[in-house]
Amino acid sequence: AQSVTQPDIHITVSEGASLELRCNYSYGATPYLFWYVQSPGQGLQLLLKYFSGDTLVQGIKGFEAEFKRSQSSFNLRKPSVHWSDAAEYFCAVGPRDDKIIFGKGTRLHILP
């Protein structure tokens, strides 16, 4: 069965510091992989996606993610975070039986 694990429930970083959010997946074939961001009281916005090809994917708002098949990981990175990046981040994998499965999310806190 497909699954997504985001090991960190909360992460706190200082403004201007670099960020890495972890995502591990279980999937029987080459997956489609996604990162979404949810600001408080808002819907989910797609940051980036991986379908095939280059394993380093660039997204919006200065985010990037790297697909590592050998580690079953798709970690999200940003070189320098801004206070406005404080939000909930979701990794997702699919599709299997038309379903895209979401991880439980990582809450990012930014220290001024």
Place this chain on the structure above:
Amino acid sequence: DTAVSQTPKYLVTQMGNDKSIKCEQNLGHDTMYWYKQDSKKFLKIMFSYNNKELIINETVPNRFSPKSPDKAHLNLHINSLELGDSAVYFCASSQRPREPYFGPGTRLTVT
């Protein structure tokens, strides 16, 4: 222009009532979804329609009934509301099997 819209944004109602949430997408996508997000932010798919045909029906109480009058609309009707139904309900659409685009959510509070 709003890509995926939902109404209402907030819904407060009493146990036992029946309520509906409406969703519309103007992206021309062929697939629409309902997701439920609980108080711990866990996001779980409930239903999916592809070209008005139900293709995903997760283990959801049959008090929940989706209806898709056309491929741009997917409504969710909930009968006999219970306290445990309180959550945020997200509609989404995609061009199958690609990434879903989400609406702003409907926060349902059952008292």
